[in-house]
Amino acid sequence: MRFAYSPLSFAILSVLAVQTYANESTDQVIQSAPVSMTPIEVEIKAKQEVGKTIYSKEDLEKTPNSSKNITDFLKVNPNVQFSQNQNASGSQAELKPAEISINGAQTFQNNFIVNGVSNNLLINPTDSDSNTMHSFGTGSQAMAVNTDLICSLEVLDSNVSAAYGQFTGGVINAQTCAPQTEIGKIHGSITYDYTESDWARYNIISQKEQDLFEEPSDTNQKEYTKQGLSTNVYGKLSEQWGFNSYVSKRNSVIPVLSGFESPKKINQERNNINLGTTLFYSPSETIKSKFGFDYGLLDSLHYAESRRDSESTLDTETVTLFSELEHRFGPATITHKLNFQNSDSSRESDKDYGLIWHFAEGSKDWTDSKTVSEGTMLGQLEQNQTALSYDVQAEFDLFKIGQTQHSVLGGLGYSHAEVDWKRAYDVLITNSNSTNLKNLGNYTCQADDYLCDANTTVQGWTGQYFASASIYKAGEFSAQQDRFNAFIEDNIQWSDQFSTRLGIRADYDSLSSNFNIAPRSSLSYKPFNDDRLQVLAGWNRYYGQQTLGTELNDAIGQLMYKSTRPNPETDWVESFSSSSTSTRRSELKTPFSDETVFGVNTQIKNWDLGLKWVNRKFQDEISRNRTDIPQDGFNFSYEYANDGHGEADIYSLTLRNREAINFAGTQHLFALGFDYSEIFRSYTDYTSAYQDADQDRLISYDGKIIQWADIPAPNFNQPWTARINWDIAFDATPLKVSNFFSYKDSYDDMISNGKIEHNGSKIDSYIASEIKPKFTWDMRTTYDLDLGKDLKAIFGLTINNITNRVNTYVTGAASTSSTPRVMTELGRQFIADVTFKF
Template identity: 55%
Template sequence: MRFHYSTLTAAILTILTTSHAYAENTKTEKQVALLPIVVEAQQGNEVGKQVYTQEDIKKITNVNKNITDFLRVNPNVQFSTDQSAASSQGELKPAEISINGAQSFQNNFIINGVSNNHLINPAESGGNAYNNFSTGSQGMAINTDLLCQIELRDSNVSAEYGNFTGGVISADTCAPKTEVGELHGTISYDYTSSDWSRFNFLTERESELFEEPSASHQKEFSKQGISANLYGKLSDAWSMNSYASKRESIIPVLSGFDTPYKVDQKRHNDNFGTTLFYEGNENLKAKFGIDYGLLDSMTYTASRRNSGSTLESQSLTTFAEIEQQLDGVKLTHKLNYQNLDSMRDSDNNYGYMWHYSAGSKDWNDSKTVSEGSILGDLNLEQASYSYQLKAALDPITWGKTQHQWIIGSGYEHFDVSWKRHEDVYMSNTSAINIKDLGQQSCLANDALCDATPTIQGWNGQYIAAGTIYKAGEFQAQQDRFHLFVEDQIKWGNFTTRLGVRGDYDSLSGNLNIAPRSTLQYRPFNDQRLRFTSGWNRYYGAQTLGTELQDLVGTLQEKMSRSSTTADWVITPAANSSNTRRSDLDTPYTDERVFAINSEMGIWDVGLKWVHRDFKDEISRTRTDVPNNGFNFSYQYANDGHGASDIYSLSIHNTQPILWGATRNRFSLGVDYSDVFRSYADYNAEFKEAEQERFVMYGGKVIRWSERPATNFNQPWTARASWDIQLTQLPITISNLWMYKAAYDDMLKDAVKVDYNGEKIESYSAQEIKPRFTWDIRTSYDWDLGKNYHAIFGLSINNLTNHRNRYSTGSSSTTTPRIMAEIGRQFMADVSFKF
């Protein structure tokens, strides 16, 4: 598609080509800084921990302005195969990520010190169904423009952190450092659209799918966002930072009707917050804040009348943190409250299908017509209170060793609920559900009866049967307690951290003990060479939706009537898909880490191996227990398992390299991932016999459970960056190259093969060709005078417009479809600082 030159684009290009004479003659004024809220001692080259500053965040192209999209720079983070799909570029929801092979919902996201995880149904594959919908893993999709720091702990994680089997992602908004009485701020705006993007279709069939815009193939979209920070020091002791952002995406899609021909599906992501900081003296510091987030998605079903529906997730968090320095110990208190309210709000509480009848049921030209909701209203609510206490003792010397003890404990209370506010009525055009009116007549005010002749020659039609999804509410509570002890020991050339964490939750009654340890040896007692190893256990967070689903199925009923004048008869609906809860163990992973790091001059080189065994993961297991007349049923169990090996090499310069009139920073990361998983997630059906059956794959006989993971498992990837700062011009240029090697997906063959006298299914390796992207961002900082700056930025994803592809994935019953990723894409932004 042709690049669209807007007023904003013209302004940016004009500024970037402006003569440097103005910049040379402009007096440089004092810059006012924003600092991360959490300022800690330099941890120096800690394996498994990466800290990204505000500068790092701003130099990476990020169309959706969220944390997970930024983390594509990290070699231990894997994205879904369709993360860059051309068909979904209008979405704002953060991408799901896997860290070192873990489930995408088993990461611990922390915003301003508060856990930011959905616990009811966070699985990406949860989808949208009558009794549930996927909330995604993050409660609040915070805008990265509001952040000063993102910290990722992917391995060798301290005993201080729990409730994950993947990694810990911590993000912090900013603390001001200004003169007393001064207020400063930043306002930013960004824009992109389908007119600024290229679509590189791989086949004629795929091109046909994009001929007209639809929700599943978003040919048209526009995204824009605005964010603002206002910060300052109110007195010698008090300072504040207030922040807000609003993002909107509009996705026009065909309505399926003549009028209107198109409707706008909309997405919104809003963030608001304020933090107050207190620093009375060196021994007492505190911060108090509130964060609010709203992420919603408004959709319509094509050719279905009155089918509007909105998925909405609201997050409200209040937090307080007090830091006290006493004799020999620093105490940190954290007290938090959070409410995550997710809802599906439909335009109505019914969904019916009719045979076409001219003059009545004729709102679109087809044999059948539909109206109303396809799912109905539903609320998933999660409220939590938490208190944490951490004591960091001053270092002590014992013989030739130095020890620093850290002790902490905490309590969390969760209330979760599933609620349908009103009955939802559904019916389709099956022979049971809709009948010929014949010689009957419709009673007055009977909306489920129509006396107009139908397309197949009936005198009229009436709904004789359907399904009722009853209103109801189910609740569950959970209390969690944790305690950890950790000792950081220095002894000559050795540094070690020995810790243990204990977690107890009231729902399962499980007491989980997780040892954590890491050892580092520096043969030269400096940073020239370091060997690091680690042995750790991590326990995940139990998905609380499993506590609610076993009763949800009881709300489904059948409705029927024998004639238009007969009373409705309500009977229980036989259903085999309901899932019972059972006594569940907490999922956990055992980790082994080995790393070699070296600082040679200004270069830091690291080689790391992470091995993980995933055990007791929650599965939806099919059983032989009869239910509702069926000879099988389902229950949640701990049948899931998996393993991963992640090898990574990283190189970067610790100080900028001066070349002519430029300052340059380089980095290179190469990683290899080998991941297998016995099942998809807790929503997918798990059959023991299915896992044990033999199949032929790639010329070898394997068990189905031994197949490679079909997602979050890109084998070879490479990332390289080159950041350029011009010393004679206020211009910065950041480049990020990413290469993902070819890999094989499973394609089911048409014929079976013989194995030990039996016929088994055969699968071939479907090669997914290598993917390459070159993302570039450039910005121009225009000094407008005393403490006033205008910053113009232009980001280009996939600069070379490389024709990348991805696989939609496969299972035992489906085959993958090869689809195109988005091509070259532009995004422009402008910021004003004062």
């Protein structure tokens, strides 16, 4: 690893300089009591509950997290699964959060909440990497929140309260920090982190992969620098007022080949910006309020190799306004939440056309090849989402009925969401095939005709002109959705041993006119009348979200036209271009999952042990069905339906010690998580073609005859995983070491293997190709250094994959006829950071 001159180098030198000054000035300072840094928030250890995990700011800071986002941190949770290519070597400079599945659910069916506001995108959340003429994947989260700005992260993976809706997976609830400091003093922190490609190892295992990484590219990021700067400033201005302000920026620069002689390389960029302020106001002991804003910008700059004027920018800009008022009203505490969010996603391109010409000296000659390209790849698009919501909840004081004690929580909510899709101008796309590009011959190019060129081409044409092109028309479409919800639940303590939670949630959706009832119930038994042993069983239903993009796609599909002309001296003639890929809207039900959960929590001396089984049955999932209904000249067509289904069984074990174990002057904390998953799904997601006839057809899989509907889920389906956190603190030195070990057992990927004979007919055959186990050991170490009064520096170093183990993954979709390619994950990687606290 070579030493890289970076802003981090200067930050470290500055710290050392300040330390030197502090040492030299010691004799001039009157001695006083040692200064202890004021925490931003007092940590209260949460009671262990089945299906609920709360991570503190300390957990977020000490866990190795190279991307500084919420989903990357959740690798520590045994109920969370990631995509097979999460740690791919070729994408380490990306800043967009990884997609996750909780208990087998679709990645876009989690409810992300930031400061009480839903952070979910509703237009096209299924694939954060998709990019087509009509849409682009934004991912499931509007803002990529930097974990440096978060003080509490709550994960509800099962047995979820009726207070939460709009998910079939889980709820991730993030809160920025609330100041608990002395009045009149301002505290804060500044953190800077840095890494680059030269600080990482690439473990190439095949010639094909070596060829892909021979030169840096957008999809195989051989070269990059990634760095981030974040700050929190907080304080109590008076007994009534407090504030917290925060800002961060993360940036990646990715040099890639331009395809031109000059410049040889060109820089692509990724940026993620978060900023916001929260004000806290407590005029009395019975009234508390907070209000503020969050802002997020996630953008990426791209170029297409060897294509002139191909610059495009994808960005998502989100503004959230939130407010919360809590007050006493009679026997209840009432909480009001009023929130507004606007998320604007766009794809900006240099040109409104994309062309491929034959090489022509003197005009179409910017690359030395038979064809040359220019202009956009996909064109400009805008996607906007606006949401306004109001919720009120009442938590009643404990009361008794007979021998039972009751804790009742109830609430009402309303939200209005609008989504818009817009293409501001027509986009023309054409290429050099024989139908589109013609010999100019004896014709003449007209003035200002950018689709005609009079220079002699490489194959001897007197010139060239485009006679045919695809036109993607400008257009604007919108959809809106009103949602109403009401819930009530009663936590009943029958005795010291028995308690139940009886809840019910009702949701109404104006888009589909669905009125959905979701019961939530659980039974808890403590045989020893205390927390030493708890057995819990729960039965719950969760209704998810409809993806509003399905309401737009039918109309968007009508914007495809064909434009032709017999020669360059005549006018273009436009005609509607039929497409078999457009999808009709239909009356859709709301997807839901039924859950059965059984859990055991026990305390054995200093250890908390948890065992849990979660069964999820997913129904009415939105599918894209191929039908026999003719449309626009095709003898088939597509429509959205509710034919998707699946099932998941998740078995997990967790073990952690409550108090640190003292050994030879060191303090040790352990957290272990093991899980086993069995997941199948009848389809991929609502963007993939689904044929009802396919579901019952027989296939051969790994020597067994099964129905197509029973094939293994193609992703987010690692059967066995183990995760271990081991934190070490030293009594004699301010050094801390946090280790994270992850093991993912081997699994079978599904690959086509021709056909076999079965009962007198040929059926498709698939084999199970074993993917080897994965093991990673990530470590983060920090060293605290006092610099003087109210000033501390913390030096940090994260090392991912310490052992430089060669881990592999499979590219491409499973369950297809194409042979997947085995690629490698990133090897050993170093990330350095420094934090100043004041």
